[in-house]
Each structure stands twice: as C-alpha cells, then as structure tokens.
Amino acid sequence: MRILLCSEGTERSESAIQLCLKIARATQSQVTIFGVTELERDEVPLLEAMRRTQHAFMAQGVNVEILSKYGEPISEIEKRTIEGNYDLIVIGGEAKRGGQVSILSQKAYEIIETLLRPVLVVPVHRPEIRRILICSGGGTYIETAVRLVIEFAPKLGASVTLFTALPETPVMISDRSEPYVDVSALLASDSALGQNLRAEKKMIEAAGIPTEVRARSGLVDAEIAAEIEAGDYDLVVLGSKPSRHVFSQYLLGNMTRRLVNWVPRPVLVVASGIGSRRPRSWLERITGRGEK
Numbered sequence: 001m002r003i004l005l006c007s008e009g010t011e012r013s014e015s016a017i018q019l020c021l022k023i024a025r026a027t028q029s030q031v032t033i034f035g036v037t038e039l040e041r042d043e044v045p046l047l048e049a050m051r052r053t054q055h056a057f058m059a060q061g062v063n064v065e066i067l068s069k070y071g072e073p074i075s076e077i078e079k080r081t082i083e084g085n086y087d088l089i090v091i092g093g094e095a096k097r098g099g100q101v102s103i104l105s106q107k108a109y110e111i112i113e114t115l116l117r118p119v120l121v122v123p124v125h126r127p128e129i130r131r132i133l134i135c136s137g138g139g140t141y142i143e144t145a146v147r148l149v150i151e152f153a154p155k156l157g158a159s160v161t162l163f164t165a166l167p168e169t170p171v172m173i174s175d176r177s178e179p180y181v182d183v184s185a186l187l188a189s190d191s192a193l194g195q196n197l198r199a200e201k202k203m204i205e206a207a208g209i210p211t212e213v214r215a216r217s218g219l220v221d222a223e224i225a226a227e228i229e230a231g232d233y234d235l236v237v238l239g240s241k242p243s244r245h246v247f248s249q250y251l252l253g254n255m256t257r258r259l260v261n262w263v264p265r266p267v268l269v270v271a272s273g274i275g276s277r278r279p280r281s282w283l284e285r286i287t288g289r290g291e292k
Contacts, residue, residue: 009049145270
C-alpha cells in the first residue's frame with residue numbers, strides 16, 4: 001500500500017503516527033509524511049518533527065519520505081493525494097463526548113468528504129489493533145472497505161466483527177422489544193441484507209481472518225456507539241456511498257460526522273466510487289471552491 005500520513009508536527013499527531021507505523025510495518029507499505037504550513041514561522045518546527053518521525057519509521061524498516069507545503073491544509077492534502085495516488089490517508093483527530101465538535105474533527109470530516117479516499121482518523125492511542133468493527137448497512141458499497149481491511153487485518157493478527165444496525169426489525173427476525181437481532185435468521189434469509197452480509201463474511205474468512213456477525217435494532221448511530229463500547233474494539237470501519245444528490249449526501253454525512261466526532265477509537269472511513277468527484281455544494285459553486 002501507499003500511505004499518506006498527514007502530520008501537524010504536534011502531540012495531537014502522535015497517536016496517528018504510532019498507528020500508521022504499525023500498519024506500514026506489518027504491510028511493508030511505502031509512507032509519505034506530509035505537512036502543510038500556513039505561516040512561515042511554523043516551517044522549521046514542522047520539518048524537525050517530521051524528520052524525527054521519519055527516523056522512527058526508518059528504524060522499523062519502513063520505506064518513508066517527507067514532503068512539506070505552504071497553503072491551505074485541506075486543499076494541499078487533496079492535491080497530494082491525487083498526485084501520489086495513495087491507498088490510505090492517515091490523520092490525527094480529537095473526539096469529544098457530549099455532542100461537542102472540535103475544530104480538528106471538523107477538518108477531519110472535510111478531508112473525508114473531499115478526498116473520497118480511505119481516511120483513517122486517529123483521535124486516541126490504541127496499543128494494538130486486535131478487534132476490528134466493520135459497520136455494514138448491507139449495501140454492496142461496503143465491499144470497498146472489506147477489501148481494504150483484508151489487506152492489513154491478517155498481518156496485525158486482528159479479528160473482524162461485521163455489524164449492522166436495523167432502524168426497524170421485522171417481527172419474523174426479532175422481538176421488537178429487544179435491541180439484538182437473531183443473526184442466524186438474518187444470515188439465512190433471502191433478503192438483500194442477509195445475502196450481502198453472507199458474502200462479506202465469506203470474503204473476510206477466505207483471507208484467514210476470524211469473523212463474526214452481530215446486529216442490533218434501533219437508532220443506527222446510537223446502536224453503533226453501543227456496540228463499540230460493548231465490544232471494546234480497537235478500530236471502527238465505516239463505509240460511505242457518495243451521492244449525486246447534495247441533500248442526500250448531507251443526511252448521510254451528518255451521521256458519519258457524529259460518529260467520527262464521538263467515537264473514542266481510530267475510525268477508518270472508506271468511500272465507494274473511489275476516484276470519482278463528489279457533487280459541489282451551493283456554497284462551493286458560489287465561492288469557486290472545489291473547482292479544478
């Protein structure tokens with residue numbers, strides 16, 4: 001894999017650096033450490049921090065280079081991602097409880113939305129990646145996320161849980177008074193959800209990764225959050241399906257934003273349709289942002 005590690009040169013990047021090093025070392029990936037400065041006085045401290053990171057990666061046998069740019073961070077990250085054709089972008093993050101949204105998390109979400117590439121947001125340190133939660137809505141678009149996880153999960157010795165949250169549970173599958181769904185019945189069903197979950201499970205198990213399927217019913221983001229807490233997962237994987245309709249995209253992104261901000265775990269967001277451009281919003285059309 002080719003990995004772009006976005007570094008601020010501050011302690012907030014440290015958790016992202018450590019996780020990126022684990023993945024790069026396990027997968028023998030090539031890493032570019034990329035820093036963007038908006039002020040000239042920040043250039044020297046940033047370069048010094050990036051060189052320290054470079055030496056740490058090299059000491060672990062990772063092929064690594066450093067690049068720095070002046071400019072607006074998100075625009076420069078987008079340009080570098082396209083030019084370098086990276087498979088994974090790693091950024092630092094900060095999650096807060098109680099619905100608070102940090103400035104850094106807002107930037108992280110905008111990077112996810114702008115790039116339409118796999119983005120790993122690391123708000124907290126996890127010593128190892130042993131338990132991975134893939135949140136699947138049962139759509140075929142999650143296959144992109146599954147294929148990416150297959151690349152690194154076996155090399156980290158990680159197991160995978162496929163999780164789906166159903167807004168409303170059919171009576172034939174589960175008692176509506178209970179949040180848990182009868183997974184065996186769901187997997188045996190001929191529903192599109194059941195068929196897709198079976199296919200995803202088979203794909204992951206074929207890579208030699210221990211896999212289980214779990215499901216709950218209720219408010220989707222609340223049930224995902226409850227599962228994350230209950231399972232003590234080290235990495236949460238979310239798939240997103242780009243929409244040609246700006247309003248539909250906003251609704252989908254609103255849930256993703258809440259999870260990225262709230263979840264005190266590394267979060268990997270993988271968009272399907274990689275390489276395509278998202279529709280520009282009315283504000284972008286007025287200001288000219290997003291044009292090439």
